[in-house]
Amino acid sequence: GENVEQHPSTLSVQEGDSAVIKCTYSDSASNYFPWYKQELGKRPQLIIDIRSNVGEKKDQRIAVTLNKTAKHFSLHITETQPEDSAVYFCAQKGGSYIPTFGRGTSLIVHP
Amino acid sequence: NAGVMQNPRHLVRRRGQEARLRCSPMKGHSHVYWYRQLPEEGLKFMVYLQKENIIDESGMPKERFSAEFPKEGPSILRIQQVVRGDSAAYFCASSYYGGGSSYEQYFGPGTRLTVT
Numbered sequence: 001g002e003n004v005e006q007h008p009s010t011l012s013v014q015e016g017d018s019a020v021i022k023c024t025y026s027d028s029a030s031n032y033f034p035w036y037k038q039e040l041g042k043r044p045q046l047i048i049d050i051r052s053n054v055g056e057k058k059d060q061r062i063a064v065t066l067n068k069t070a071k072h073f074s075l076h077i078t079e080t081q082p083e084d085s086a087v088y089f090c091a092q093k094g095g096s097y098i099p100t101f102g103r104g105t106s107l108i109v110h111p
Numbered sequence: 112n113a114g115v116m117q118n119p120r121h122l123v124r125r126r127g128q129e130a131r132l133r134c135s136p137m138k139g140h141s142h143v144y145w146y147r148q149l150p151e152e153g154l155k156f157m158v159y160l161q162k163e164n165i166i167d168e169s170g171m172p173k174e175r176f177s178a179e180f181p182k183e184g185p186s187i188l189r190i191q192q193v194v195r196g197d198s199a200a201y202f203c204a205s206s207y208y209g210g211g212s213s214y215e216q217y218f219g220p221g222t223r224l225t226v227t
Contacts, residue, residue: 034215034216042220043202043218043219043220044154044218046216049215089153089154097166098159099144099156099216101154101156103152104153
């Protein structure tokens with residue numbers, strides 16, 4: 001079945017550094033790849049997504065890249081700030097109605 | 112345009128009682144997904160519904176759990192005879208179109224169920 005592996009599980013960076021979170025998937029039919037940010041005790045919030053017809057998408061300090069051949073996609077956060085600290089989830093959705101989520105990455109940005 | 116709404120936000124039940132969780136999707140959305148999240152874990156899919164139809168309930172336990180999304184009113188996730196292992200955060204998400212196309216899901220604030 002569909003599976004999404006997310007790494008690392010924890011990522012600690014200094015303020016101003018970049019952070020990269022990677023996900024790999026197995027379903028060749030996957031065509032939609034969203035990223036969610038979840039702060040402690042809050043709801044997951046969609047921060048960026050990418051569809052299979054593009055390789056990269058950028059929104060200010062956040063970017064997502066997709067390599068369909070290798071079946072992996074990554075979230076890049078530049079110039080990290082303490083408020084970026086949260087758990088980040090990748091997900092993928094393909095022919096199935098059901099999105100599959102990664103296990104999450106806890107990002108800690110030290111001031 | 113109000114976002115996805117869930118109530119109650121916190122629910123405490125004793126073992127053996129029933130828990131009823133409600134989700135009102137965003138205006139214009141007719142697709143609802145329910146997820147369960149244990150502390151420090153990811154989101155586990157439970158059930159996907161459209162108005163008056165259960166499309167996929169493969170992630171929902173066969174016993175004690177049920178879900179509905181009536182023509183009028185919110186979607187309801189019902190857990191009968193709750194046990195301590197049911198304690199978790201339950202999130203619902205809604206989307207405009209679920210099918211083969213890939214539309215964004217928007218999450219509600221969640222209901223945190225505690226079984227004592």
